[in-house]
Amino acid sequence: MILSLDDIKRIIKNNPNEDMINAAQSESKKLTQHITGKGSDDLLSEVSGLENKKQLELRKKYAQSNVDIFARLHRPEDKIFTAKGGSTFYDIGASSQKQLIEILNDIYNGYSVRNWVEVFAKQYFHTDPMGLVFMEVGDNETYPTYKSISVIFDYQLKGRDVEYVVFRTDEKDQFRVVDDAFDYLVRYDGEETVTVIQDKTFKNYFGKVPAIVISDIKSKTSETFVSPDAEVIEIADQFLRERSVKTIFKLKHGFPKAWQYQTVCSDCKGSGHKHGEDCKTCNGTGKSVTQDSSQIITLPIPLEGQPTISPDIAGYSTPDIEGWTKMSEELKELESSMHSTYWGKTDEAKTNGLSTDGQKTATEIVSDMQPMNDRLERLSKWAESIEKFVTDKTGKFYFENTYKGCSINLGRRYLIEGPDVIWKKYQEARSKGSPTSVLDELLAEYYYSKYQNNAIELNKHLKLMRLEPFVHLTIGEAKSNISNFEDFNKKLYFGEWLNQLPDNEILIKKLDQLNISLSEYVKAKNIQEPQPIIK
Secondary structure (H helix, E strand, O other), rough: OOOOHHHHHHHOOOOOOHHHHHHHHHOOOOOOOHHHHHEEEEEHOOOOOOHHHHHHHHHHHHHOOOOHHHHHHHHHHHHHHHEEEEEEEEEOOOHHHHHHHHHHHEOOOEHHHHHHHHHHHHHHHHHHHOEEEEEEOOOOEEEEEEEEEHHEEEEEEEOOEEEEEEEEEEOEEEEEOOOOOOEEEEEEEOOOEEOOOOHHHOOOOOOOEEEEEEOOEEEEOOOOOEOOOOHHHHHHHHHHHHHHHHHHHHHHHHOOOOEOOOOOOOOOOOOOEEEEEEEOOOOOOEEEEOOOOOOOEEEOOOOOOOOOOOOOEEEOOOOOHHHHHHHHHHHHHHHHHHHHHOOOOOOOHOOOOOOOOOOOOOHHHHHHHHHHHHHHHHHHHHHHHHHHHHHHHHHHHHHHHHHOOOEEEEEEOOOOOOHHHHHHHHHHHOOOOOOHHHHHHHHHEEEEEEHOOOOHHHHHHHHHHHOOOOOOOOHHHHHHHHHHHHHHHHOHHHHHHHHHOOOHHHHHHHHHHHHHHHHHHOOOOOOOOOOOOOO
């Protein structure tokens, strides 16, 4: 969209999308309070009929934010940037592709475009869904920036694309207006006059507003976009409130209080006076004072026939442990509810559906993990959309018509499960006679999970997986299923051959070279007939 001067004046004067912007700013503020903890005490309000303003102030002072619970809730999302697989393709000439890749590897302050999406865009995806990813231009270069909804005066959207945007500036009467043709700085007199500041106005090099709304999740009730946390915010409100109540409970009742029966002051003999003045030993109470009154509760000695407290002299009043425990259990339930709402599955401590021996079957594990995989798949698509937007704008800016576009595909092997769980799935698949392609996939997934932080061991085991004859058969199974005794002997002596081979040879040599080495090792044994199974 290209705006005329009258259009700009109308937009600044009437602020046509004010309600949408205000609602987005309010939502972003609340999300930021929950997820970052900044100003989270403002989310706490007086519980009518149960506390007064002074008690509310005390609860706010000691309240713990929800930073930790959202950190745990979002942690699996890191998998979308560490997932194995994926591909990236740039439709640009070979001579320019290397230059484009170099630019994308340092798109902003040393961050690659993918790092920028992970470090910057992802956090604002959660806290500021209606904010913008905006490509700035300066010194003959372009780079992605985040524009908070709080600095946006007005914009018009077409899907996630931006038709125009008006930013607030530090000067109350000045606005930055970006449309498809220009990047203006204008001054508005508050009445009818809008003046373009010419030396601060530039041509829009992109031909379109170089911005995209951060979130891609459409609201169910409006045309806006929402945070992925939208469905758990009500639970987060309750969690914050109930944890603050528990904190005050601990502070007020968490320390056992000592008590003892009162005894007569040995100095004034219980009168409270001595030499016509208050007794200095007991402060005029007439009772023996052994500790500061704030640290001990003193009770009058019961008269004959009145009930006594056991033990008979002194003791401790302990806090309500049962109430304390129930509060802790309730908080755990709320966090579990947030986790299951967000990921579609409960955390490991809450998972049901065990098999008869108390252990999950591989089928049950796959069923449990599918909702989380589906969620990660959706988050991957979001990350791809942001990376593609930045890449396309960068490519067009530097290479113009030479750049035709790109294809961004993040990996989908998320490695959520631990190696023990994947191995269990693999063993069950083997026992059920699953196809070789399925077993290959599961075994590779096991190695990816087990050696995800050790690239050398991972590459080694993936190569050996392709090298070992009939890798999914045990020696006993191979004996029954392999008719060619030469093939069987290669399987039989594979471990022995491997043990005498240095690790560096496995990593350095190509697969066909290693295969030749194994064949020669077995051939050197001069075996003339099938060998017995090695125990």
